[in-house]
Amino acid sequence: MSGAMVRSVYGAMSTLGTRSSPRRWQVGAVPFALDMLDWLATLGLRPAVLVADAGHGANADFRRGLENRGLAHVLQVKGGTTAHAVALSS
Template sequence: MGVSVHAASEEASCPLSWRLFLPAAWDGPDAQARRRACRIPDDECHRPKWQLALDMLDELAGCGLRPAVLVADTGYGANADFRHGLDERGLAWVLQAKGEMTAHGQDAVPHQPEYGGLGPRPLPRYRTRPVSLREHVLAAGRGRGRAVTWPKGSKAAMSSHFVFLRVRLAGRRPKPAADGTIPLSWLIARWPEGEREPVQYWISNLP
C-alpha cells in the first residue's frame, strides 16, 4: 500500500510524495522471507498511515510547500492523533468524517470540579454527554442548510445541499482553552434533496 500527498486544483491533481505502508504483520519473524523477496530494507517497519502522512507534510514544508487547506478521507478524519498533528503544525484542514463521531454543541459550557487539595487540580469537564455528528445535523434539520454549486464536475457544474454547524469535537482533543472549552470546529454535512438524512460528513478547523 502507498500513502501519498497530492497537490490539487480545480484542473488537475499531482502526487508530491509517497510512502510505503507496511502492515504490522510484516514486522514479525514469520515475514523475513517475504521481506527479502520484496527487498524491504531492515530498517523499514510498520508505521501508522497518519504518521507517514505527517512525515511527508514535514518534508514538503521543508521545501517551502505548505497547503492552503489540507483535505483527507475518513481514515484520517477519524484519527485524533492526525488532527492534533495538523493543529500543532498550524495547518488548516477539512477532513471527511463518520456520522458516528461525537461532539458537543457550540454553546456547551464546561464545569470546573472543586479541588480537594490533594494531587493535580481536576480539569474542566462537560456535564452534558456528546452526541454523534449525525444527531447534531438531524436536530438542526435540512432547512438549516443551503444549496452550494461548484464550477466543475466531470462534465458540468455540480450542486448539492449542505448543512454547516459549529461544534466542539469530543473524545481525545487539543488542549482546552483557559476557560476549559474545546476549540470550535465546523461540521459540514451533505444532505441532498430526497434523502431522509445526510449522506456525507466533514469536519474542519477553518475559522
C-alpha cells in the same frame, strides 16, 4: 501546485520512502502522512488547506498533528464521531 510539481514531489517521496533510502518513515498511514507534510514544509511547500477522507478524519492523532502544525484542514468523519468543545481560558 502545478501538475509537474506534484509529480516531482510524489517522485521524491517515493524514492525517500524506499527501504534503501537513509530516510526512514514511521510505520502506518497517519505517521507517514504527517512525516510527508513535515518533509514538504522543509521544501517551503505548505498546503493552503488540507483535505482528507474519513480514514484520516477519524484518527485523533492525525487531527491533533494537523492542529499542532497550524494547518487549515477539512476532514470527513463518520456519522458517529463526537466533537468536544475546547475550553477557553479567560
